Every structure is written in C-alpha cells, then in structure tokens.
Amino acid sequence: MEALLREGRLPSASVTAVLFTCAGQRVDIVTAFGRAGATTIASDVDRLAPALYHADRKALVPRVDDPGYVAALAALVAEHDVRLVVPLTDLDQEILSEHRSELAPALVLAPAPEICRTMGDKYLAHAFFVERGIDSPRTWLPGDVPADARYPLLVKVREGFGSRHIYRADDEEQLAFFLRYTTVDSMVQELCLGEEFSIDVFCDLDGRCLNAIPRTMIQSKGGESIKGMSIRDAELVEHGARVAEAIGIVGPANVQCFREPDGALPVTDVNPRFGGGFPLPLAAGSRYPELALALARGERPEPRLGDYRAGVVMTRFFSDLCLVGDGVLRPVEAKDA
Structure with missing residues (x-):
C-alpha cells in the first residue's frame, strides 16, 4: 500500500459516505466525489439547491445560525454512517470546525476554527500573512x-x-x-499591478501540502473563475505549498496571488475550501476527492507536488435542472413528458 501511495495511486476501499454542507450549486464537487467512489449526501436549507438532486441522498437542514444546525448534521452523520464532512462555503466552515467532536466519527475537512476565522476576515488574514513572512499588498x-x-x-x-x-x-x-x-x-x-493567479492546494491532517496546482485567471465573474488554464510553474507550485503549510490548511484551499513586475508574489486571499474553479484542477489530475476519501479512511498519502497536467483549459457555462413532484420534488424524467 505504501508503494501505491508514494506513486500517487490510491488503493480501492469500501465505499465512504460523505456529507456536503451548504451544498447549493456545487454540483461539480458532489458529482466528482461520487465518481471517486463515495456515497454522497447533500444538505442545504433551500429545497431548490441543485446539488441536492445530484447526490445519492439529500437532506434539508436548518440555517447555519440556527441553534439546531449542528445537531441536524450530527443526526445525518449517524443515519448514513458518514465518514467525511465537507463544508462547501464559508458560511458554516468555522462552525463545523468548532463542533467537529459532535460530528465524530466523521472527519470534518476544515482547518482549526481560528484559521477559518482569520481567513474569513481579510484584514486579519493580511496581518497573519505579514506575521508569517508571506508577502501581501x-x-x-x-x-x-x-x-x-x-x-x-x-x-x-x-x-x-x-x-x-x-x-x-x-x-x-x-x-x-x-x-x-x-x-x-x-x-x-x-492594487496589485501584475498578473493574477489561483493555486488550488490540498493538505493532509498534519498540514503537509500534498499538491498545488496553479492556474491562470482568464476571466472571472462575481469573484468566481469562469475561464482559466492550468500552467506548469514551479515557483507558483512551491509558493502555494509554502503558504498553505504556513497557514495550517487541512484539506482544500485556494490561494490567490499576483506576480508583480518586481517578481514578488503577494497573496491577496486564501479560501480554506474547494474553490469556485474546482473543475479545472480536477481535470488536470488533482485527484483531490480521492485524497479526501483516503484521509477519511485513516490513510496518509504522500505529497506529489507538481503531479498534474498543464495546459488544461476550463470554460464554464450555465446549466439547469427541472423538477416535478407533489410535495417531494425530483428531477424530470422522460416519463414525465
């Protein structure tokens, strides 16, 4: 098994149930974990959240600020024998990190609460970067x-x-x-004057960066990458890994930085979750869902920095999901026509 992990090939194992919180529109992430072999359970407060209908199981839960939110998730963990909890937005990441013991035995794929809190406040994040020798505007x-x-x-x-x-x-x-x-x-x-890049990283439970995949920001809309390309850039790979390990990232994160005219790489933002451009590093061979499942099984994959395909271009588009049902909604099927 150790040889397989060193080579970046993860051994097959029994199906792992994964609970996605604030699933919203993140169909891309939910379905990627399904293809990786997971049983997917999506939760959201909105019954029209598209990701609910692309998971194996779906559940409506209270708002994240409801006192019963964590208890509702804990009930889903027990009901479905969940082994991995993946927050998909910033809304509940700190909450789940603080209450991870209540979601045991499931692994909460998030860094420590103070890291979630600091990265969520961009001014505190800037001060944090400077304190740890990470360049920041x-x-x-x-x-x-x-x-x-x-x-x-x-x-x-x-x-x-x-x-x-x-x-x-x-x-x-x-x-x-x-x-x-x-x-x-x-x-x-x-304002930074150079070219902007995003680096999608993934770290293990000890904070070791397992991979870092840089991509260009060809076009963004509403703060989310619409078009981009994975690139072969050893300096950005090393930079992303160093930043992630200095912060104490656990699981996924997106590091946003610029390459300034003087060669500096100031970091403007770090989101400790899967980024909006998730489909691109996935297509480039990140295998981040498989790595997350390996962590949930108690394995310790070895880092494989630089192991990805450069030149993969992502261009995103709107999609839709039509639902029918009397009380309980389900996707439209041919028989409904």
Missing part, C-alpha cells in the same frame, strides 16, 4: 491610510465572498467617497 483600516499610499487603492469588504463591495479609488477624493459609500466594514488595500 499594503493594507490598512480606513482611518490608517498613510500619505504615501500608492494609488489606485481598493476599498474591500473585510468579511464576504463573491467580490462584492469592492471599489477602486484612483485618488484621495474617490477613496473618501467610497469609504462613505460602502455599507459594510471595510479595509483599504493597494
């Missing part, structure tokens, strides 16, 4: 912007996702305007 709280700040500057929400509440200020007048205009707790950050 100069960033300030609104009242601390120095006179020598280099414009353009970005007014960015501290906590949020989907590139909401981000405004570009080209001078002091615009900065003052957007700081008055924004309705959310914000920070100010220097």
Whole structure:
C-alpha cells in the first residue's frame, strides 16, 4: 500500500459516505466525489439547491445560525454512517470546525476554527500573512491610510465572498467617497499591478501540502473563475505549498496571488475550501476527492507536488435542472413528458 501511495495511486476501499454542507450549486464537487467512489449526501436549507438532486441522498437542514444546525448534521452523520464532512462555503466552515467532536466519527475537512476565522476576515488574514513572512499588498483600516499610499487603492469588504463591495479609488477624493459609500466594514488595500493567479492546494491532517496546482485567471465573474488554464510553474507550485503549510490548511484551499513586475508574489486571499474553479484542477489530475476519501479512511498519502497536467483549459457555462413532484420534488424524467 505504501508503494501505491508514494506513486500517487490510491488503493480501492469500501465505499465512504460523505456529507456536503451548504451544498447549493456545487454540483461539480458532489458529482466528482461520487465518481471517486463515495456515497454522497447533500444538505442545504433551500429545497431548490441543485446539488441536492445530484447526490445519492439529500437532506434539508436548518440555517447555519440556527441553534439546531449542528445537531441536524450530527443526526445525518449517524443515519448514513458518514465518514467525511465537507463544508462547501464559508458560511458554516468555522462552525463545523468548532463542533467537529459532535460530528465524530466523521472527519470534518476544515482547518482549526481560528484559521477559518482569520481567513474569513481579510484584514486579519493580511496581518497573519505579514506575521508569517508571506508577502501581501499594503493594507490598512480606513482611518490608517498613510500619505504615501500608492494609488489606485481598493476599498474591500473585510468579511464576504463573491467580490462584492469592492471599489477602486484612483485618488484621495474617490477613496473618501467610497469609504462613505460602502455599507459594510471595510479595509483599504493597494492594487496589485501584475498578473493574477489561483493555486488550488490540498493538505493532509498534519498540514503537509500534498499538491498545488496553479492556474491562470482568464476571466472571472462575481469573484468566481469562469475561464482559466492550468500552467506548469514551479515557483507558483512551491509558493502555494509554502503558504498553505504556513497557514495550517487541512484539506482544500485556494490561494490567490499576483506576480508583480518586481517578481514578488503577494497573496491577496486564501479560501480554506474547494474553490469556485474546482473543475479545472480536477481535470488536470488533482485527484483531490480521492485524497479526501483516503484521509477519511485513516490513510496518509504522500505529497506529489507538481503531479498534474498543464495546459488544461476550463470554460464554464450555465446549466439547469427541472423538477416535478407533489410535495417531494425530483428531477424530470422522460416519463414525465
């Protein structure tokens, strides 16, 4: 078995039940785990969440801020003999990390609560990066912007996702305007001048980076990658692995950085979950679902940094799912026509 793991080939094993929380539209992730051999259970508060209908089992649960949320998930773990819990958004990641003992014996695929909390606050994340020697753009709280700040500057929400509440200020007048205009707790950050990259990483339970796959950001929409390409770039692979291990990532994460004209690689964001561009590293050979299942089985796969296919291009599109049913919805079948 050790030889297989060193080669990056994971041995077959009994089916592992996986619970996906806040499943939403992440059909890509749920179905990828199914193809990897898992029994998939998708949960969401919204009965129209598409991912529910692409899983082997589905469950409606309370909102993440409901006192009974964790108990509802624990009941699903017991009912389906779940061995792996995968949060798919930032909404409940810290909650599940804090309550992982209540979801045992399932493994919660998330880093420590304080890491989830810090990465969720972009200003705290910036301070964290600087403290650990990770390059990051100069960033300030609104009242601390120095006179020598280099414009353009970005007014960015501290906590949020989907590139909401981000405004570009080209001078002091615009900065003052957007700081008055924004309705959310914000920070100010220097605009990076180079090319942006995303690095999809996966770490084991000890925080070792097992792989890091860099990709270009050809086009993004609403903060999510729409078009991109996996690239062979040893510097970005090493950078992604170093950042992930310095932070203490467990499981998946997406590292967003720029390559500046002077060669620096400032990190602007780290999301400790599967990224929106998940289909691209999957197609490039990441085998991240298989690695996650191996961790749930108690195995310890060896790192295989750089083991992926470069030149894989992703271009995404809208899809749809039509449902019928009296009370209980199900996908439309030919017999319904």
